[in-house]
């Protein structure tokens with residue numbers, strides 16, 4: 001039977017999207033929230049926000065608040081402020097640029113040192129190897145096996161994504177939300 005509004009619960013989830021310059025954080029969010037993609041690169045300054053409302057299950061509405069952190073913030077000191085009260089994170093690298101993969105653990109460590117769940121555990125985090133449509137220019141032979149790498153470093157999942165082709169973005173974010181919902 002249809003539930004009345006009063007029987008539904010609403011969950012506001014603050015999720016951070018982090019990773020080096022130009023890896024596709026803004027593009028992934030735009031694809032996920034607005035179903036659009038642009039080749040044009042305009043670097044994010046500071047932080048941007050996007051909201052997606054999901055009918056998660058029959059009694060839960062999820063308001064997913066995505067914090068799109070500029071890649072250049074890794075060199076800044078605002079991340080402590082931005083990370084506050086986050087309950088999940090998405091770390092992105094560009095599978096065509098090794099330096100962005102090498103930065104993944106720097107982002108993860110920065111995150112874990114600045115925010116935890118109220119029980120002290122790290123916030124659930126997924127790892128995205130973005131630009132999979134460019135696989136022919138990719139790093140695959142140079143990278144460790146990503147599933148092992150992501151498990152070893154405490155990610156709850158790892159996905160090869162393309163914001164351009166809309167590959168795996170929904171699955172990755174659904175995986176993250178599941179982990180967040182079962183984390184407390």
Ligand code: GTP
Nearest residue numbers: 022023024025026027039041044071131162163164
């Ligand atoms: P900063 O805001 O500087 O931290 O960068 P960002 O991580 O937000 O990157 P952004 O989404 O702006 O994308 C950078 C460039 O990569 C843009 O030219 C995008 O069009 C391109 N791009 C993003 N995702 C993909 C993808 O999946 N495939 C391809 N081929 N290009 C992509």
Ligand code: MG
Nearest residue numbers: 025026043044
């Ligand atoms: Mg951006």
